Amino acid sequence: MKKLILVTGGTGYIGSHTVVELIENGYDVVIVDNLSNSRIEVLDWIEQITGVRPKFENFNLCDTSLVENFCRKYPKLEAIIHFAALKAVGESVEIPIEYYFNNITSLLNLLSAMRDFNIPNIVFSSSCTVYGEPDKLPVTEDAQVKKATSPYGNTKQISEEILEDTLKAYSKLKAISLRYFNPIGAHKSALIGELPLGVPLNLVPFVTQTAGGIRQELKVFGDDYNTPDGSGIRDYINVVDLAKAHVVAIERLIQHKNLTNYEVFNLGTGKGTSVLEIIKTFEKVTGISVNYKIVTRRAGDIEKVWADTKKANEVLGWKASLSLEDTLLSAWNWEKHIRSIFK
Numbered sequence: 001m002k003k004l005i006l007v008t009g010g011t012g013y014i015g016s017h018t019v020v021e022l023i024e025n026g027y028d029v030v031i032v033d034n035l036s037n038s039r040i041e042v043l044d045w046i047e048q049i050t051g052v053r054p055k056f057e058n059f060n061l062c063d064t065s066l067v068e069n070f071c072r073k074y075p076k077l078e079a080i081i082h083f084a085a086l087k088a089v090g091e092s093v094e095i096p097i098e099y100y101f102n103n104i105t106s107l108l109n110l111l112s113a114m115r116d117f118n119i120p121n122i123v124f125s126s127s128c129t130v131y132g133e134p135d136k137l138p139v140t141e142d143a144q145v146k147k148a149t150s151p152y153g154n155t156k157q158i159s160e161e162i163l164e165d166t167l168k169a170y171s172k173l174k175a176i177s178l179r180y181f182n183p184i185g186a187h188k189s190a191l192i193g194e195l196p197l198g199v200p201l202n203l204v205p206f207v208t209q210t211a212g213g214i215r216q217e218l219k220v221f222g223d224d225y226n227t228p229d230g231s232g233i234r235d236y237i238n239v240v241d242l243a244k245a246h247v248v249a250i251e252r253l254i255q256h257k258n259l260t261n262y263e264v265f266n267l268g269t270g271k272g273t274s275v276l277e278i279i280k281t282f283e284k285v286t287g288i289s290v291n292y293k294i295v296t297r298r299a300g301d302i303e304k305v306w307a308d309t310k311k312a313n314e315v316l317g318w319k320a321s322l323s324l325e326d327t328l329l330s331a332w333n334w335e336k337h338i339r340s341i342f343k
């Protein structure tokens with residue numbers, strides 16, 4: 001019988017790509033999502049790619065009794081992959097209570113459910129934001145966790161601490177936190193991808209929307225950083241590579257391959273790319289020039305960060321494989337596809 005995995009936030013950007021990879025690797029999936037930042041059509045698109053429609057439940061994970069009812073309805077859950085969370089850094093500064101309430105309560109409800117309904121495994125979506133501006137690059141998992149610069153970032157730090165403490169107390173539970181660097185790109189089918197509501201906050205959706213004529217001009221936030229071309233550097237990882245790492249993590253948990261019951265891994269490419277390099281590479285692979293202007297730095301941005309991927313490569317046996325060129329092309333194909341649907 002197929003193993004059943006709960007994917008919270010499964011209609012979202014990383015969630016939907018992970019659902020596809022899980023289905024293609026023989027798992028049965030139930031998504032819980034309240035569609036607060038995603039669309040119900042994603043279920044159709046997942047079905048078009050995989051030939052399978054995942055089960056779907058629409059409710060808010062902050063409601064303890066709804067989480068318990070869900071666990072009674074699906075008594076044979078093998079693992080949870082917990083993506084569902086609020087994730088806009090700037091917004092979290094404006095409405096911190098909502099961010100803390102939502103991101104922490106949902107995790108606590110899921111952990112209580114794991115304890116009470118015998119769900120043994122969880123994979124948690126964490127972020128390289130926990131490192132702040134790292135002292136040493138590439139950044140390793142044992143680098144110091146810096147004081148978070150936003151309530152959003154703090155929810156990721158607190159969540160990791162909650163997981164660590166909980167896993168110490170309940171030896172039957174196991175967890176892996178995956179610290180994502182900057183996920184970009186879309187599925188090769190162009191049927192799923194990132195769907196920012198309103199004006200995009202992240203670089204690549206802004207690049208594709210500017211190339212597509214939806215935005216007039218891309219602002220490059222700062223060219224006076226201590227980097228070769230002066231613009232900020234990040235580790236951009238293809239979302240499909242990232243999704244595949246979740247399947248590997250699930251297999252590690254299910255097969256009891258981990259020696260401790262809580263582990264943390266960086267998920268990046270190990271390579272830093274500047275904002276200007278992203279623009280140049282995008283222009284090269286698409287043949288479209290991007291109208292951009294250098295402006296002052298964005299408050300709260302760090303200068304540079306990229307991952308040390310040794311632990312994920314050696315312990316998980318996972319490595320990012322898709323090139324930046326193919327990834328940016330996939331982001332552009334997705335942009336064209338959604339524009340043809342939502343004219």
Ligand code: UFG
Nearest residue numbers: 127128129201202203206219220221232233234275298301
């Ligand atoms: N940038 C621009 N112009 C834009 C948008 C971004 O120049 O319009 C630059 C930023 O200054 C930065 C780079 O592009 O140098 C990447 O910015 P993103 O907003 O795409 O991503 P961040 O690295 O700021 O943030 C991401 C996630 C957060 C997470 C953080 C962890 O979006 O959720 O990584 O470091 F917290």
